[in-house]
Structures are given as structure tokens and as C-alpha cells.
Amino acid sequence: MTDFLARSFSIGGVLIDPPLALAPMAEVTDTYYRSLIKELGGAGLVVSEFISAEGLTRKNDRSHQMLAFAENERPVSIQIYGGDPDRMDDAAAIVEAQGVDIVDINMGCPVKKIVNTGAGSGMLKDFDRAARTVDKITKRVKIPVTVKVRKGWESDDVLPLLQRFQDIGVSAIAIHGRTRSEAYTGASDWKYIAMVKRELRIPVFGNGDVKTPADAIRMFEETGVDGVMIGRAALHNPFIFRDIHAYAAGRPTVGNEIEHRIDAMQRYLTKIDGAPQIDKWKLHKARTVIGWFSKGIPHGKDIRLGLQDITAVSDVQKLLDRSRETIAA
Ligand SMILES: Cc1cc2nc3c(=O)[nH]c(=O)nc-3n(C[C@H](O)[C@H](O)[C@H](O)COP(=O)(O)O)c2cc1C
Numbered sequence: 001m002t003d004f005l006a007r008s009f010s011i012g013g014v015l016i017d018p019p020l021a022l023a024p025m026a027e028v029t030d031t032y033y034r035s036l037i038k039e040l041g042g043a044g045l046v047v048s049e050f051i052s053a054e055g056l057t058r059k060n061d062r063s064h065q066m067l068a069f070a071e072n073e074r075p076v077s078i079q080i081y082g083g084d085p086d087r088m089d090d091a092a093a094i095v096e097a098q099g100v101d102i103v104d105i106n107m108g109c110p111v112k113k114i115v116n117t118g119a120g121s122g123m124l125k126d127f128d129r130a131a132r133t134v135d136k137i138t139k140r141v142k143i144p145v146t147v148k149v150r151k152g153w154e155s156d157d158v159l160p161l162l163q164r165f166q167d168i169g170v171s172a173i174a175i176h177g178r179t180r181s182e183a184y185t186g187a188s189d190w191k192y193i194a195m196v197k198r199e200l201r202i203p204v205f206g207n208g209d210v211k212t213p214a215d216a217i218r219m220f221e222e223t224g225v226d227g228v229m230i231g232r233a234a235l236h237n238p239f240i241f242r243d244i245h246a247y248a249a250g251r252p253t254v255g256n257e258i259e260h261r262i263d264a265m266q267r268y269l270t271k272i273d274g275a276p277q278i279d280k281w282k283l284h285k286a287r288t289v290i291g292w293f294s295k296g297i298p299h300g301k302d303i304r305l306g307l308q309d310i311t312a313v314s315d316v317q318k319l320l321d322r323s324r325e326t327i328a329a
Contacts, residue, residue, distance in 0.1 A: 004220035005248055008044070009203050009227070012144025013172035014075045016227060020216070020241050021045040021205055023231035024079045024104065024148065031086050032271040033289070035070040037234065040264060042241025045227070046073050047148075050106045050120075053082030066072070077146065078103035081109060083118025083131040089140040096141040097299045103141060105134060108176055109207045110183045111232035121180035124153040124161070131164045144171035145233045148207075151192045152179045159196055166202050174205035174229050194223040205229040213240070213247030236295045238264045258297045258327055265293050269320075273313045286316045299323055 008017030022029060022037050034046040040080040048066065055063025069076045072180055078095045080103065082088050088105070094312035095103045107130060109120025114121070123130040138145050143266045152158045164172055177188035177194055188208025192317040197204045210216050216228045239255030248251045252258045272285050287307050294300035 016044045018044045019227040021227055021229040023229045024233050024235055033068055034073050036268050038072050040242055042245050043073055048079050049102040050079045050081045053080050053087045056091040056094045058088045072183050075101040078106045079106050081106035088133050089136040096143050102144050103145055104146045107147055110180045116117040121150050122291045127161045134165055135168045135321055137165055138169040146172045148174040150176050150178055150180055154181045157319045166200055176207040183314050190223050197224045213244040215216045218246045227271055235292045260301055261293050261297050265290050265320055269313055269317055270290045282313050286313050
């Protein structure tokens with residue numbers, strides 16, 4: 001088997017090694033989640049949840065808090081979105097000043113509220129505006145600029161836009177093989193991803209429907225992409241990146257073992273407990289993330305049932321300690 005995972009590559013001078021990336025996910029890939037993923041191992045790049053260019057340029061506190069990152073995340077990419085080309089480059093400059101490695105532009109979000117402002121995949125309706133936005137950003141910042149797209153708005157026609165991005169100086173692209181109209185229905189079109197990879201000289205991340213370690217290797221094989229980007233699978237199994245390496249090397253995977261999941265949950269709780277955030281936020285994060293990490297494992301249902309009664313992060317820690325004891329008994 002070809003050792004795809006040994007093929008590191010550079011995004012405008014930033015080394016991506018190994019060639020696996022955590023996809024941007026709103027409300028999920030904040031600094032605590034990204035830092036956990038890096039700690040568990042196997043990912044070569046982590047991308048933030050999308051941050052509003054409006055929020056950043058209008059000095060919104062929440063948007064600025066979202067710029068936080070930990071040193072262990074490097075290389076780290078911060079994603080911004082917005083429909084106003086004149087604000088996007090200001091937002092990119094704010095991201096750069098934060099000291100991150102890469103700034104990524106969201107051209108994939110399908111949500112109506114976002115696309116109606118011309119942002120997210122709304123950018124794919126007007127190639128000239130999208131190209132103008134990206135041109136201004138690449139001229140404004142020194143760090144590498146990347147763009148994450150879908151394969152088109154209604155049909156698979158994004159390639160000419162990507163070629164323009166390449167000429168403008170974009171350092172890499174990530175492509176989710178669905179149109180905006182498809183949202184999350186159907187399957188990610190890996191054939192289109194393969195075609196895009198063949199036609200571009202800059203690095204390409206393939207994205208969409210990598211659910212297992214075997215899928216990740218198959219995406220490398222079938223599309224020839226430089227990197228594989230994974231979203232939803234990492235929601236439930238934060239060990240997915242490490243598991244891909246184990247699978248490729250013929251070693252057993254660990255992500256579906258309860259002991260490992262509990263370990264990840266406890267690490268995550270320690271991170272959010274120490275965060276400079278209000279208790280309500282901590283409780284919300286604990287509930288949702290432990291809810292995801294407990295899916296698909298033995299005793300997971302008991303953990304989720306226990307989550308109904310928690311009133312503090314320490315309650316979740318006790319709940320997990322009890323689960324550990326039950327397993328050990
Ligand atoms: C909860 C959630 C939030 C997402 N938020 C973002 C986002 O902020 N920016 C973005 O570019 N894509 C976002 N996406 C899309 C993912 O990055 C990815 O393209 C998509 O989930 C397909 O990959 P997957 O099959 O590996 O999940 C989000 C997806 C999910 C499930």
C-alpha cells in the first residue's frame with residue numbers, strides 16, 4: 001500500500017505533516033476542541049469554526065474571542081466568512097495579527113441566513129466578486145490564504161473559479177464534493193474532487209464523507225488529493241486521525257474503545273473547565289461534546305442519560321469516573 005500519510009506538503013511555506021486536516025465546524029472546532037484533536041494525535045492541520053468578518057471588523061467581543069488558539073495547535077488555520085469584499089481583507093489582517101499560520105475563506109456554508117448576505121457558498125454565485133474578495137485578501141496579508149469551497153452553487157462548476165484563485169496566489173484549496181443545493185444530501189462527489197486535483201497545481205484537500213480510516217485511505221487512492229479533510233467523523237471519534245495511521249500501518253484502531261473515549265472526554269473537560277468562560281457555556285459544551293464522544297461505544301447510552309442531571313462540569317467528571325469503575329468491575 002502506498003504510504004499516503006508520509007506525503008507531507010507545504011501550504012505557502014507552512015508544512016502540513018501528516019496530510020490530514022480537521023475540517024472547520026461552527027460551534028465545534030474552537031481552540032479547546034482543536035487542541036484536544038492535536039493532543040490525541042494524527043492530524044497535520046486544524047481549522048477553526050468560521051468567524052464573521054463583520055464581527056471581527058466591528059470589534060464584536062465574541063468574534064474576537066473565537067480567534068484564541070493554543071501553541072500545540074500549530075499549524076492552525078482560522079476561517080473567516082463575509083459577503084463584503086471590503087471587510088474581508090480587514091478581517092484577514094486581524095487574523096494575521098493574531099499570529100496564526102493560515103487564513104481560510106469560507107465559500108461553502110449553505111445556510112440561508114449566510115448565503116443571503118453573499119457569504120459562504122453565496123460567493124459561488126458570483127465568481128467575479130469571489131475573485132475580487134480573494135485578490136484583496138492575498139494582497140493584504142503575508143500568511144498563506146486558502147479557500148474552502150463546495151463543487152458549485154447548483155451545478156458542479158467551481159473549477160474555473162479555483163483556477164482564478166490559483167492565479168491570484170491562493171496557496172491551497174479544500175473542496176467538499178457537494179453543491180450548495182445538495183446541502184448534506186447525497187454523497188460527496190469524489191470524482192469531481194479528483195478532477196479538480198488533476199487540473200490545479202496548488203495543493204488540494206478532499207472533503208466529504210470520510211467516515212472511517214479505510215475511507216480516508218480510499219480518498220487518497222481514488223482522488224489523488226494532497227490532503228484529506230475530515231469533519232463529522234471527528235465529532236464522534238476524536239481519535240479518527242490517529243486511527244487512520246494505525247489502520248494504514250496494520251495496527252489496531254482505538255477510537256471505538258470506551259476507555260479511550262473516556263480519556264478524550266476527561267481531557268476535554270479539563271480544557272473547558274480552565275477556560276475563561278462563564279459556567280453556562282462550560283455546561284453547554286460539556287453536554288454537547290460528551291454527548292457526541294459517547295456515541296457508538298459500549299455504555300455510551302448510560303453516559304448520555306447521566307448528562308441529563310448535571311449542573312456543573314465536575315458532575316460530568318464524576319459521571320465519567322463512575323463509568324470507568326463500572327467498566328473495570
Ligand atoms: C456541525 C458542522 C458545522 C460546520 N461548520 C462549518 C464551518 O464553519 N465552515 C466550513 O467551511 N464548513 C463547515 N462545515 C462543513 C464541514 O467542514 C465539512 O465540509 C462537511 O461536514 C463535510 O465533511 P465530512 O463529511 O467529513 O463531515 C460544518 C459541518 C458541520 C457538520
